[in-house]
Amino acid sequence: MATTLNNDFILFSTGQTIGASSSATMKNRIINGGMVIDQRNNGASVTLGAVNPQYSIDRWYFQTAQASKLSFQQNAGSVTPPVGFSNYLGITSLSAYSSVSTDYFTFAQRIEAFNTNDLAWGTSNAKTVTLSFWVYSSLTGTFSGALNNNQSTNGASYAFTYSIPTANTWTYITITVQGSTIGTWSNGYSICVVYNLGCGSTYLTSTPNSWQANGQYFGVTGTTSVVGTSGATFYLTGVQLEVGTVASSFDYRVYSHELAMCQRYLPAYYGYGQVPGCGNFYNTSQAYLSINFPVETRVPPTGIYTPNASVFSVGIPGLVSDTSLSSISFNQATTLGALYGVTASSATSASAGSVATVRANNSASLFYFTGCEL
Numbered sequence: 001m002a003t004t005l006n007n008d009f010i011l012f013s014t015g016q017t018i019g020a021s022s023s024a025t026m027k028n029r030i031i032n033g034g035m036v037i038d039q040r041n042n043g044a045s046v047t048l049g050a051v052n053p054q055y056s057i058d059r060w061y062f063q064t065a066q067a068s069k070l071s072f073q074q075n076a077g078s079v080t081p082p083v084g085f086s087n088y089l090g091i092t093s094l095s096a097y098s099s100v101s102t103d104y105f106t107f108a109q110r111i112e113a114f115n116t117n118d119l120a121w122g123t124s125n126a127k128t129v130t131l132s133f134w135v136y137s138s139l140t141g142t143f144s145g146a147l148n149n150n151q152s153t154n155g156a157s158y159a160f161t162y163s164i165p166t167a168n169t170w171t172y173i174t175i176t177v178q179g180s181t182i183g184t185w186s187n188g189y190s191i192c193v194v195y196n197l198g199c200g201s202t203y204l205t206s207t208p209n210s211w212q213a214n215g216q217y218f219g220v221t222g223t224t225s226v227v228g229t230s231g232a233t234f235y236l237t238g239v240q241l242e243v244g245t246v247a248s249s250f251d252y253r254v255y256s257h258e259l260a261m262c263q264r265y266l267p268a269y270y271g272y273g274q275v276p277g278c279g280n281f282y283n284t285s286q287a288y289l290s291i292n293f294p295v296e297t298r299v300p301p302t303g304i305y306t307p308n309a310s311v312f313s314v315g316i317p318g319l320v321s322d323t324s325l326s327s328i329s330f331n332q333a334t335t336l337g338a339l340y341g342v343t344a345s346s347a348t349s350a351s352a353g354s355v356a357t358v359r360a361n362n363s364a365s366l367f368y369f370t371g372c373e374l
Contacts, residue, residue, distance in 0.1 A: 028251035029111050030193065031059045031261045033133075033239035035087040038074045039268040039368065045073040047094070055373060057089055058262035061110075065103040069094055069227050070197065072107075081237055082134045082170045084250065088237035091197065096230040103200040105227050106218050107236070110150070110189040110374040112298065117186065119179060119243065122156075126179025131193065132247035135162075136170045136235040139226065144208070144219035145195045149183050155215025156183025159208045161223060172238075174247040180211050189374040193241060194218045197234065198225035260295045267293040267301070267338075268368035275312070275358040275367075277340075285323075285344040287314060287356035292337040293369075302371030304330040304340055311362035314344050316354050323348045325358075328367055338369055 037058040048054055048070045053061040056072050064070060075081075076090025091107065099105065119127045131147070143164060148157035158180065162173045185191065196204070196219025205212060206221040226234045238250050253261075269275055279289030306312070306328050315322035323344040331339040342358060350356070 027242050028240045029115050030109060030239050030241050034085055035089045035237050037259055037262045039266055043074045045071055047071045058266060059109050063104050063106045069097050085237050088235045091234040093227050093229055093232040097227045099198050099200040101200040101202050104203050105197040105199060106194050108192055108194040111191045113186045113190040116190040121180045121185040122183050124181055126181050127243050128178050128245055129241055130176045130244055130247045131241050132174045133239040134170050134172055134237050137164050138167055138233045139224055140164050140167050141224040144223035146218050147177055148192050149185055149215045150192045151215035154184035156180045156211055157214050157217035158211050159205045159217045159220045161208050161220050176245050182211055182213055198227035263295045264298050265373045266368055267297060270366040271363055272360055275360055279356045281350040281354045281356050282352055284347040284350055288339055288341050290339050297335045297372045299372055300335050301333045301338060301369035304369050306367035311365045313359050313361055314342050315357055316350050317357060
């Protein structure tokens with residue numbers, strides 16, 4: 001019979017620990033901390049605008065006050081990740097920009113409150129957590145970030161610093177944070193893990209390593225600005241936030257599990273093949289189709305996005321030729337599925353009531369439903 005210690009199962013033959021620190025109960029509160037899932041971009045490079053928030057790889061987003069100052073890409077620069085990882089998020093500065101007081105440049109993840117309620121933050125029973133991650137930069141010096149609730153009312157922030165002593169080398173960082181006894185941590189999302197990429201003074205504090213009643217501190221005064229150096233790079237992977245005072249090994253999750261966790265916030269469909277769902281034409285070129293989501297979403301989506309509707313086609317089962325689409329549009333949704341509309345670029349041989357199918361005709365075909373993120 002196997003021995004159990006703290007919910008960890010030990011194999012007698014190898015001594016290997018399975019489910020260390022009860023990872024089945026979500027040891028790591030960060031989703032996609034290994035930067036593996038990139039449903040929106042499929043590894044493409046993206047230049048950031050000034051629309052906020054701007055979601056990048058799954059569950060992670062940027063806030064940027066100025067457009068065209070940063071780009072991001074999964075595995076940008078093609079450097080070798082730390083041992084045990086295959087992916088990272090790469091950020092590149094596109095100019096030497098000096099931030100004014102009200103500027104903000106951050107990379108962050110908001111954690112759903114359901115996944116942190118056991119921490120009891122905002123009460124006298126608040127639990128201590130440890131943040132750990134691997135970072136690689138062309139810059140050296142003292143950098144900063146924060147844990148906050150990003151709120152102006154009942155706000156709370158804990159700004160921290162960390163050091164990158166050697167350029168272009170992966171450095172492992174651990175930061176232990178006593179749980180917050182102030183602030184509100186249960187409004188949709190709770191903890192926001194923030195990396196400061198060059199914020200102005202409005203969003204920086206000169207008092208690190210302590211909780212402050214301001215939910216919008218993103219870093220520490222006088223720390224390194226990534227946007228301040230043209231061509232500077234900042235790479236990140238292995239981000240983990242866990243209960244306790246010591247960082248433990250990274251919580252590797254089965255890929256299908258990690259993907260499903262991401263799909264709660266972003267139901268996306270891409271690649272060749274028939275798009276899930278079915279429907280009917282209501283004239284010779286337009287149809288509605290219903291689709292079931294792969295997992296139940298956090299809230300009902302409110303929109304749909306595709307970078308190029310023409311790589312999809314609509315057709316009638318049994319006919320040889322499909323017709324490319326001119327548009328894909330949102331109609332309505334629940335947390336379990338949605339109804340969306342398609343318009344063919346020209347009239348098909350369909351009549352009202354004909355069965356409609358949609359196919360993706362390109363490996364880069366992509367559409368996803370929006371409005372489920374935090």
